[in-house]
Amino acid sequence: MILRFRTLTFLLFLITLSGFLSVFAFNAYHATEKVLKEETLASLSQSAGAIRHELNTYLRLIDQELHNLKSMPELQVAMEEGGEIELRQLIMEGERPSSMQRYQFIILSSLDSKQCYLIKSRLINIGSEICHDLYQSYTRVMTQEWNIYRNGPQVLLAKDYLVTNSEQKVIGRMIGGIKLSSNILLLSQLVNRSVVDLDGAQLRLAGKSINSYRPLGKALTVNEKKWLEDNTLEKYTEDFGQFGAGLELELTASQQDTRSLAIQFIKLLGSGALIGLLVSAAVAFLLSLALDKQLQKLILYIRDLANKGKDVGWDVGGIHEFNRIGEEIDLIVKELFERRFELKDTNAKLETTLQEKRTILYQLIQSQEQERSHLAQELHDELGQLLTAVRVETVLLEHQIPLNSPSLGHSFKIKQLVSDMYSTVYDRIMSLRPVELDTLGLSQSIQQIPTLNSLRQTGVKVALDIDEIKMPPGTDIHLYRIIQEALTNIMKHALATEVSISLYSDDNQILLSIIDNGQGLDESQHYKKEHTGFGLLGIKERCEYIGAKLSILSDDGVSLRVAVPLDRNGD
Amino acid sequence: MDLKPEVSKGAGYKRGFIYLLFICFMGLSASAKADVHEGARNEFKYLIDQVYLLPVVKQKEEVKIAVVYPGLQASDYWQRSLTALRGRLDDLGILYKLDIRFSQPHTQLDLQEAHILEMLEHEPDYLVYTINSLRQQRMVEALLQRKEPKLIIQNLTRPIADWYDIQPLIYIGFDHVEGADKLAQYFKQRFSKGSEYGIIFWGKGVLSDQRGLTFERNVGSYHKLKASYYTQSRAQAKRSTLLMLKNSPGLKYIYACSTDAALGAVDALKELQRSDVAINGWGGGRAELDAFQEGLLDVVLMRVNDQNGIAMAEAIRLDMLDQPIPNVYAGDFRVLTQGMDVSLINRYIKEAFIYSGDVRK
Numbered sequence: 045m046i047l048r049f050r051t052l053t054f055l056l057f058l059i060t061l062s063g064f065l066s067v068f069a070f071n072a073y074h075a076t077e078k079v080l081k082e083e084t085l086a087s088l089s090q091s092a093g094a095i096r097h098e099l100n101t102y103l104r105l106i107d108q109e110l111h112n113l114k115s116m117p118e119l120q121v122a123m124e125e126g127g128e129i130e131l132r133q134l135i136m137e138g139e140r141p142s143s144m145q146r147y148q149f150i151i152l153s154s155l156d157s158k159q160c161y162l163i164k165s166r167l168i169n170i171g172s173e174i175c176h177d178l179y180q181s182y183t184r185v186m187t188q189e190w191n192i193y194r195n196g197p198q199v200l201l202a203k204d205y206l207v208t209n210s211e212q213k214v215i216g217r218m219i220g221g222i223k224l225s226s227n228i229l230l231l232s233q234l235v236n237r238s239v240v241d242l243d244g245a246q247l248r249l250a251g252k253s254i255n256s257y258r259p260l261g262k263a264l265t266v267n268e269k270k271w272l273e274d275n276t277l278e279k280y281t282e283d284f285g286q287f288g289a290g291l292e293l294e295l296t297a298s299q300q301d302t303r304s305l306a307i308q309f310i311k312l313l314g315s316g317a318l319i320g321l322l323v324s325a326a327v328a329f330l331l332s333l334a335l336d337k338q339l340q341k342l343i344l345y346i347r348d349l350a351n352k353g354k355d356v357g358w359d360v361g362g363i364h365e366f367n368r369i370g371e372e373i374d375l376i377v378k379e380l381f382e383r384r385f386e387l388k389d390t391n392a393k394l395e396t397t398l399q400e401k402r403t404i405l406y407q408l409i410q411s412q413e414q415e416r417s418h419l420a421q422e423l424h425d426e427l428g429q430l431l432t433a434v435r436v437e438t439v440l441l442e443h444q445i446p447l448n449s450p451s452l453g454h455s456f457k458i459k460q461l462v463s464d465m466y467s468t469v470y471d472r473i474m475s476l477r478p479v480e481l482d483t484l485g486l487s488q489s490i491q492q493i494p495t496l497n498s499l500r501q502t503g504v505k506v507a508l509d510i511d512e513i514k515m516p517p518g519t520d521i522h523l524y525r526i527i528q529e530a531l532t533n534i535m536k537h538a539l540a541t542e543v544s545i546s547l548y549s550d551d552n553q554i555l556l557s558i559i560d561n562g563q564g565l566d567e568s569q570h571y572k573k574e575h576t577g578f579g580l581l582g583i584k585e586r587c588e589y590i591g592a593k594l595s596i597l598s599d600d601g602v603s604l605r606v607a608v609p610l611d612r613n614g615d
Numbered sequence: 616m617d618l619k620p621e622v623s624k625g626a627g628y629k630r631g632f633i634y635l636l637f638i639c640f641m642g643l644s645a646s647a648k649a650d651v652h653e654g655a656r657n658e659f660k661y662l663i664d665q666v667y668l669l670p671v672v673k674q675k676e677e678v679k680i681a682v683v684y685p686g687l688q689a690s691d692y693w694q695r696s697l698t699a700l701r702g703r704l705d706d707l708g709i710l711y712k713l714d715i716r717f718s719q720p721h722t723q724l725d726l727q728e729a730h731i732l733e734m735l736e737h738e739p740d741y742l743v744y745t746i747n748s749l750r751q752q753r754m755v756e757a758l759l760q761r762k763e764p765k766l767i768i769q770n771l772t773r774p775i776a777d778w779y780d781i782q783p784l785i786y787i788g789f790d791h792v793e794g795a796d797k798l799a800q801y802f803k804q805r806f807s808k809g810s811e812y813g814i815i816f817w818g819k820g821v822l823s824d825q826r827g828l829t830f831e832r833n834v835g836s837y838h839k840l841k842a843s844y845y846t847q848s849r850a851q852a853k854r855s856t857l858l859m860l861k862n863s864p865g866l867k868y869i870y871a872c873s874t875d876a877a878l879g880a881v882d883a884l885k886e887l888q889r890s891d892v893a894i895n896g897w898g899g900g901r902a903e904l905d906a907f908q909e910g911l912l913d914v915v916l917m918r919v920n921d922q923n924g925i926a927m928a929e930a931i932r933l934d935m936l937d938q939p940i941p942n943v944y945a946g947d948f949r950v951l952t953q954g955m956d957v958s959l960i961n962r963y964i965k966e967a968f969i970y971s972g973d974v975r976k
Contacts, residue, residue, distance in 0.1 A: 136725070136750070145749065166732050167757035229756050229781050236779035260780040 050336035057328030062321060069317045076309050081278060083305075084297040087241075088280035091295055094238035095245070096282065102234070103190055106146045107203060110220040113150070114205040123152055123207055123216050128161050135163045149200070151219040152207070153179045159216075170223050171198035182219050185288065192224060192249065192288035199225040199254045201287060224255055231257035243296040248281075250290040338366040345370060349377050406589050413477070413521055420477035427469050435462045478524060486520040487512050490545065493524075495531040499543060502535075509546040515554055519608060522586045523547070523556055530558040530604055533579045538562025540601060554608040565598040659941045662929045663922055672935050677710035680931070681739035681764065683730045684717050685747070691900040692874075692920065693717075695971040696769065699924025702970030707932050714739065724750045731758070739764045741784070741931055746771050747820040759783065765934065767927055771821065772945040782942060785930045789898075789918040790945040791825035797950055798895055798916050799833035802868055805893065805913075806838060810867040813859040814843035815852050815880055817873035826872040826897065841866060852879020853886070860887060868893035868913070874903050881911045899951070899967065907951060915951040919967045922946035 047055075113119060113135065122130040135150055149164035153175070160175035172178065172195055182202055185193040190203050202221025206214050222230065224247060235245050235257060247255040284291040338361065348356040358370030442455045471494050473479060478489040487510040490496075499506055515523075527545060534540055540562030547556050580596070583604070587594040592608040680700075684693045697715065704711050714737060716730035727744075731754065734742060742764040746752050752775065758766055759781050766783035772790040774782060802812070814831060816823035823845065831840060841863035844855035852875060860866060860883065869892060871877035877896045884892055896903030899917025906912045926944040933940050949963040 165753060165757055166728055167754055168760075226760060229759055229778065232779050232781045233777060 048336070049339055050332045053332035053335055054328050057331060058325055061324035061328060065317050065320045065324065069313055072313050073310065076306060076313075080305060080309075084278040085280055088278065088295045088297060089282075091235075091238060091242060092280060092282035092293055095234045095293060095295075096284070098234045098237045099284075102146065102230075103201075103203075106220070106222065109145045110147060110150075110203065110205060110218070113220070114207050114218045117210065119152075119218075120207060120209050120215065123154070123159075124209055131161050132163050136165070146222070147220045148222045149202075149220065151175060151179050151182070151202075152216060153219075154216045155214060168223060169198065169226075170200060171195035179217075179219065188286075188288075190221075190287050192291055197225070198223060199249055224249075227255055228257050231255050232259075235259070245296075246294040247284075248290075248292050248294055249288075334363075338363055342366065342369065342373075346373065349373070353381070402588075405585060409586065409589060416476040420473040420479065423469055423473045423476070424479060428466065431462050431466045431469065435459060438462065475528075477521075481520060481524060485512060486510075486515070486524060487547070489520075489524055490527055490547070493528055493531060495528065495535055499531065499535055504534075504540060505542045507542070507544040509544070509548070511548040513547065513549045513554055515549070515608070516590075516611070519554070519590050522590050523554075523606070523608070526556065526583050526586055526606060527558060529579050529583055534558075534560050534562060534602075538564075538602065549610065551610070553610055556606040556608075558604045559601065561601040564600065565596070565602055658939075659926075659929065659933075659944060662933075663925050663944070663946075672707065672709055672932055674710050674935070677712050678741070678931065678935065679712050679714070679737065679739040679764075680741045680743065681731075681734035681737070682713060682715040682743040683727055683734065684715065684743070684769075685719060685723075685727070685745060691902065692770075692898050692918070692923075695900065695920050695968065696923040696927070698971035699921035699969075700927050701924070702921075703925045703928035704931070707928060709928070709932060709935070711931075724748065724754075727751070728754055735764070741765050741767055741934075743767045743769055743927065745769045746775070747818065747822050749820075755783070767930065769923065769927070772943050773821075773825070774942055784934060785926075785940055786943045787923055787926045787930070788945065789923070789948060791822060792829045793945065794897065794916050794918075794948050795826045795829035796833055797948055798870065798897070798914065799830050801914055801950055801952070802870070802893075802895075803834060803837055806867045808837055809839060811839045811841045811863060811865050812868045812870060813841055813856075813863065813866050814870045815855055815859075815872060815876040816843065816845040817871075817876050818847050819845055823872055827870070830870055830872075838867075846876055846879065849875040849879040849882065852876040853882040854879075856880040856883035857886065860884075860889070860892070866892055868895070871895055871897055874898050874900055877912060878902060878906065881906055884911075899949070904951075904964065907953075910953065913953055917949045917951050917963065917967055919947040919949065921968055921970045924970060 116134070118134055119131070122134060131152060148168050149162065149170055151160065151162055153160040157176065157179065160179055162173055162175040162178060164170065164173075170178075178195055181193050181195055182191065182200075182204065185191045186204060190201055192199055192201050194200075200221055201224045202219050204217055204219045207216045207218050209215050224230070231245055231247065235242060236259075242259065244256065244258045246253050246257075278297045280295045280297075282293045282295070284293055341359070341361065345356065345358060358367070358374050360367050360370075438455055438458045442452060442459075445451045445455060474492060474494060478492060480492055481489040490510055491508065496506055531543070531545075534543055538560045540560035543558070543560045545556075545558050547554070549555065583606075584594055587606055590608060592606050595605045595607075597603040597605075682697065684697075697713070701713065714734060716727075716734070718726045718730065731742070731744070740763070742758065744751070744755065744758075744766065746755055746768055747770070755766065755768065756778070758764075759778065768783045768786045768788075770788040771786050772788045773792070774786055806812075812834070814827050816827045827843070831843075834840075842859045844852075844859065846852040846855050852871070856869060856879060859869065869880045871880050871894060874897060877894055880894045884890065884894065893913040894911070896907060896912045896915035896917075899915050899920065903912060903915050904917070907915045922944075923946055926946065930940050930944070949967065951960055951963065
């Protein structure tokens with residue numbers, strides 16, 4: 045599948061950014077739980093501190109009220125005179141600032157414990173109301189400013205004061221305080237005054253709940269209830285040991301708010317990721333578009349360079365890197381054009397040189413043929429006549445020698461030598477310039493090639509299929525030489541047992557083929573001089589000289605074919 | 616050892632972000648909650664104004680309603696409330712058992728406590744009580760700690776903020792502040808700037824604060840307050856008025872915070888044989904309307920009295936049906952003045968006492 049660069053970069057950008065967003069969203073999602081937990085615990089810790097502060101403030105106010113109460117002369121008098129009704133009226137019904145403001149019970153006891161009065165609203169249940177027992181219970185735990193103590197199932201928080209008479213003589217002890225257990229209003233006030241958002245607050249003593257408060261629940265949907273059932277929420281415990289061992293405050297995080305935060309966070313994360321994805325897609329699209337535009341510009345520039353040449357020039361754009369690429373391409377193209385011109389010059393020079401050399405070669409071939417012809421004619425005309433003369437003289441001499449003379453044998457040998465010399469010279473003449481070529485034509489000359497006899501003598505079957513052909517002037521000698529050279533190669537290298545030579549023509553061309561069944565050519569050494577001498581190279585040159593097409597096939601022997609085109613118009 | 620958990624620094628920006636979300640959420644939540652309350656209040660007001668009968672509540676047994684009233688006073692407000700309550704409950708077809716105890720408003724708090732204890736032994740479903748003093752507030756606080764009975768606080772229309780979400784079933788009454796505002800407007804229109812006046816409060820407590828101090832603040836410097844007294848009985852109010860007029864004979868009017876205070880002031884004026892000092896009635900009970908008819912009171916701020924009992928009955932009905940109930944129901948007022956068209960006055964009175972009946976002589 046082939047994609048456009050724009051599509052590819054867009055997809056790559058999109059995949060990369062989507063991957064990044066996915067990883068970010070995944071991490072953020074998992075970090076949410078930790079963040080919420082930390083936040084919740086931190087918030088609960090602060091809430092517990094605020095509630096402790098509120099409780100201390102509340103107790104300070106009660107302390108102030110109790111202090112005022114015990115300092116009232118009327119109270120002192122009533123204690124000394126032992127009037128419970130008076131004490132009750134004083135504490136419960138008076139309109140003084142100390143009249144049951146915040147404290148919920150008062151215990152007044154004489155020092156000898158003979159008199160003990162419990163003053164409280166009858167609507168408040170603080171457990172057993174036996175004053176002496178209450179007093180004794182308190183004195184047993186009386187170790188600090190404010191003390192928690194149990195009175196049956198109820199847990200009380202109280203502080204004690206000494207009551208003196210007008211002479212500052214201590215006449216008794218006053219204990220005042222509040223009920224901690226089942227005092228939901230107190231816990232509600234502490235929580236709400238602290239302006240904390242909680243799902244629940246619980247006062248625990250020795251691990252057991254003595255007072256618990258849950259703010260009025262917000263209406264929950266079915267999904268919210270299910271979520272809350274499936275998720276454990278954070279709790280935080282603050283030690284309230286300053287009032288007595290084992291007292292602690294347990295706060296539970298606001299479930300709905302935590303859930304709402306979680307949902308909000310997830311929604312935000314989702315929408316953020318979606319927006320991020322869309323923005324990323326837009327950015328990826330714009331970037332890929334910008335890149336594609338530059339690339340298209342570059343491609344057009346290169347195309348113009350190819351079509352119009354080096355003078356097109358790079359149109360400077362807004363992206364520095366692409367301008368650099370354009371400039372570099374410009375430089376490279378200019379350099380290429382220079383090299384191209386140089387190469388063209390060199391090729392022209394080389395072609396000229398080659399043509400000159402080829403002309404020289406043709407002249408050489410022509411000269412060689414002329415020289416060979418001349419030499420053959422010389423040998424034939426002069427040396428042949430001389431040898432003939434020697435033979436004639438020898439015959440004449442023989443007639444003068446007696447028959448029994450030993451000289452007759454010498455004379456015979458001379459004749460034989462002359463005959464051998466003639467044969468040798470004839471062979472040389474034939475190799476230089478077959479005389480028959482001029483007289484008998486190419487077909488007869490081929491049959492006179494000495495190498496044919498040599499091949500036959502070595503047992504090679506030679507088949508000739510030679511037609512009489514009228515061919516352009518000067519062509520025959522080159523075809524002759526090609527055959528001569530090919531047979532020489534077969535003789536030297538082919539190790540063939542059969543050789544066939546055919547020569548014929550059709551309307552368009554003269555076809556020469558020389559085929560052997562030898563070992564074939566080593567392709568890598570086809571035209572190498574050291575193996576072939578000037579054999580094949582010479583054949584090639586001659587073919588070029590006469591304008592023939594040469595083809596050599598080497599497969600189970602060598603098949604050499606030469607096609608000489610006939611120019612009928614020129615005939 | 617610091618038990619506070621450490622929070623990673625990396626979570627700082629996330630925390631800020633979460634806080635922002637949290638604040639947005641809380642804002643939406645509070646807005647939604649306010650809408651819910653407003654809706655319940657409007658629906659409840661609509662129920663009060665109904666003249667036709669509503670569907671009967673199916674009951675297995677009669678609902679027990681305990682009433683502890685500081686009703687031993689000149690105002691028949693409390694008795695009329697009970698009449699209206701009964702009437703409406705009857706109309707609604709609710710089977711009920713009313714257990715009622717009366718006491719004096721300011722001096723018999725111990726008795727009220729005893730009454731409540733006595734009532735609690737009968738395990739009532741609803742307890743009707745009022746708050747006009749710290750002691751009474753403390754008693755209600757003690758009652759709020761219990762799951763039963765459900766509390767109806769009468770004659771108080773400003774919820775006690777210090778109780779936060781531990782609140783009684785409903786606050787029912789007539790808004791003292793609203794009433795005081797209406798009377799202040801009346802007196803400011805009636806008397807010119809700089810006129811002198813006096814105030815007779817009715818006991819030290821919420822009632823006097825809301826009725827008396829609100830009036831004083833509203834009148835402001837437009838009129839001159841020459842004297843004010845706290846009183847706890849009609850006789851005390853008479854004595855206070857006499858003192859007031861002795862020291863400031865030029866008073867144009869005396870603002871009375873209750874029926875007893877008003878009647879005490881009327882007694883004083885009669886004794887002094889003065890009719891040039893205007894006195895208001897506060898509540899519009901039988902005694903006040905009689906005095907108004909006789910011309911002894913110049914203006915009467917009349918509650919549409921029976922709305923109180925109707926509201927209690929409706930609140931009980933809605934609670935039995937587990938329907939939402941507003942925290943507060945404040946009844947309407949009508950200002951009756953001398954010279955007002957008699958037919959209009961009669962219509963107002965008829966509306967106000969739709970269950971407890973016309974009370975004029």
